[in-house]
Amino acid sequence: MRAYADNDYPADHKPDWKLVAGLWPYLAEFRGRVVLALSLLVLAKLATVATPIALKYIVDYLDQTQAADMVLWIPVFLVLAYGGLRFGSTLFSELRDAVFARVAERAMRRVSLRVFEHLHQRELSFHLDRKTGGLARDIERGTNGISFLLRFTLFNIVPTLLEILMVAGILLVVFNVGYVMAILVAVVVYVVYSIKITEWRTQFVREANARDNESNSRAIDSLLNYETVKYFNNERYEAELYDQDLDNWEQARLKNRLSLAALNTGQALIIGVALIVIMTMAVREVASGEITLGDFTMVNAYLLQLFIPLNALGFVYREIRQALVNVERLFKLLGDKPAIQxxxxxxxxxxxxxxxxxxxxxxxxxxxxxxxxxxxxxxxxxxxxxxxxxxxxxxxxxxxxxxxxxxxxxxxxxxxxxxxxxxxxxxxxxxIGVVPQDTVLFNDTLYRNLAYGRPDATEEEVHQAARMAHLENFIHSLPEGYNTKVGERGLKLSGGEKQRVAIARVILKNPxxxxxxxxxxxxxxxxxxxxxxxxxxxxxxxxxxxxxxxxxxxxxxxxxxxxxxxxxxxxxxxxxxxxxxxxxxxxxxxxxxxxxxxxx
Known part of the structure; x- marks a missing residue:
């Protein structure tokens, strides 16, 4: 069986978007919550899209009505409607997040448990070859990536596309097709540019992750071998090796940052040009009397309202690509079957x-x-x-x-x-009971380490096992007795004391x-x-x-x-x-x- 490596993929490897469909089992557990969250999402977007319409009527009424003819309750009602729609947009969005929170958190819990169980099922050769630090980082990033994909795919990409369609429909009905074409061209250019540059950036994201794994593995490996480092006075040597790994990580992160700056600058340029073109069209039509000042305000509000989530869509796409990289590594780990089954x-x-x-x-x-x-x-x-x-x-x-x-x-x-x-x-x-050559203990109390031989054993059974392993006199000599912490890998105990713990565990297991x-x-x-x-x-x-x-x-x-x-x-x-x-x-x-x- 091939060992799990820290850099299994080439830098230009493209993760499979079908991974998103693979997240459905984590949604299926709470179908009702998902449907309710999607309903709240639609209500939030309807309120968001209706807000500029209320603003248009406020401006038109104030602009076109003489002070003497003005009926006070009409603008007050319109302002209340405008405020209510803004509040409704925020309220429905927050309710949506609250409803969906259980789904995302449960998904992280399920996948974390699944990975944990899978790692314990893997063969010994896998654990002999693994790099614990890098593996831990991959698991952490992968579980966070699943939560991110669940939340942002449903609640950023889908609603943003829905909002673009709604706004385009309103502009087509109220104004002329030129506004719709200008917005659609801007959106298409923006999305294509974001995808192309993000695909190019993925190699830097992947490289930064690999260098992060290496530096983290180096640090953990060095700390686990603390005594060996001290025996040979190699603190400076270890620091130099770690700094070299950090330097590689720094360079990879720098490339990532610079490529991100290029992406953000290009996106801002596209949005700026689109705003100039569309607002110029609106100003010309206001000047010619084809549209009202309220219409101009509504167009401006829609553009701001549209390009803010569109800009977020660029961020979300970048993050989704990175999350896909992380989730792919996690799913690959889960997909590797244990050699012993x-x-x-x-x-x-x-x-x-x-x-x-x-x-x-x-x-x-x-x-x-x-x-x-x-x-x-x-x-x-x-x-x-x-x-x-x-x-x-x-x-x-x-x-x-x-x-x-x-x-x-x-x-x-x-x-x-x-x-x-x-x-x-x-x-x-x-x-089968095993007393190994090198007994490794958990960083817990002596009692819990003894009881590990049979976790459901009674306290008296644990004490009896300690007596049979000739450990009790030693335990009573400790100030905290059975509650003494044994330290990382049991380093606070001598070799003979650890072997007695191993014997007590076997006695408790009684194989x-x-x-x-x-x-x-x-x-x-x-x-x-x-x-x-x-x-x-x-x-x-x-x-x-x-x-x-x-x-x-x-x-x-x-x-x-x-x-x-x-x-x-x-x-x-x-x-x-x-x-x-x-x-x-x-x-x-x-x-x-x-x-x-x-x-x-």
Missing amino acids: DAPNATELVVDNSEVRFEHLHFAYRADRPILQDVNFSIPAGHTVAVVGASGAGKSTLARLLFRFYDVDNGRISIDGQDIRQVTQDSLRSA PILILDEATSSLDSLSEQAILSALKEVSQQRTTLVIAHRLSTVRDANTILVMDAGRIVESGSHNELLAHGGYYAHLWEQQHRSDDDSEA
Whole structure:
């Protein structure tokens, strides 16, 4: 599966306008609100278009009626009508926005949840390759883009086009066709110019987004590796790299700004020329007596009323193009199917004895680099099988395949005779508990991190799991006890304390199958013995697969498998393998010699 990249599209790529139609499911949930909002939109535009007509009659009455003949209530009524229409236009627009607000906000909520769930369904390789900062920006911009498209497509483009048609119709009826032609020519030129220049500008928008992703990814990656930066005194180096990314972002933003200035200037010129032409026509007709002063006022009001939203239409089109770019990236992310999916007829895993079998496995992360070659062994129910070998031998890959982070290329893995590819991932992973080599905790309280093994567990069950993992004395020594914040990725806890949390989580989960993936490899000898004691208690009566580099941690395993270059080269108990004098005995001697040198 191809990894998600920060710049999948070329700069001149044109997003698909069919994406707008793809937003319909987010409108369908509130059909009634959408219809009501559109009705209010039409009422607002009718009030807006009628306002200049009221103004015309006010001006004509005041201009053509002598003071002695003037009836006071008539201009007062016309002024009240004029004010009422202006207020009605604003009132209906605000009611429209209030009615539609629930639709837009619910759409953002739905798509955010959908993306979140989709990312958790993606395969491990996707998350190993991703750039978290850039991905977060794409999700944020994409969800905001959906809200923007829903609101502005319906409530800016549609009403502006409706208003242009209404105004053109009124001018055609009241005046001559020249006014209509002049307005239509101005609108067509304006729209064509806006579209062409905006299409040209899109490359700069896309480039600015890509550079923004890069700088944000750099910053987050550096902060997540704060300790490494400090160990090597590389603060200045990191700042220089970040500033270089910011410089690229600055240049891209500058191009974006300059192209925006060119767009705005051209639009203003088109509007200015149109106003001059149409107002000159109106002044000439007033002078000749063909139209009244009220008609002149009405034409002027319509032009101002028309070109203000038209200018907004140019802005909205620019923003819609940018929103389409952002939404397209989000929809592309959602469109990438997870590499690991449940089979169409997948059933729930039924665990009776929890016997695990690895049958003639072949697997490679890349086709040109095989990792496992004809690996064949079983773990009887309730037994502990340890897999040892040098780094890169394929030990941890076995754990990843059993948990179905990846699927095997050939062969199969079964639990109680059920191929794990034919059962649901949820039921499979519910039956397996993992104590990883590097336990990463959430930036939350110690209690919440412990309870993560089973979120619906009672407080007493969480405390019992902590006691069984030999954590309770440590917790009671903390001023805030279970409410202690563990920090980003659990950095406030030591390696041994984090491993105990991982053990407590597994105890709370209470699975029939256990994977210990080099759970003590990074601990000192004292911590290792304490953790081994806790692990021994946890693994009793469970089918356990132990992945280990340090051989001293697996002496008590029922069976030890020795792997080299993706194959099982030896198997047996600790004493049997030592007596055999093969690869395991050589590794044992090497590690003992290394331990003796360390002690000396």
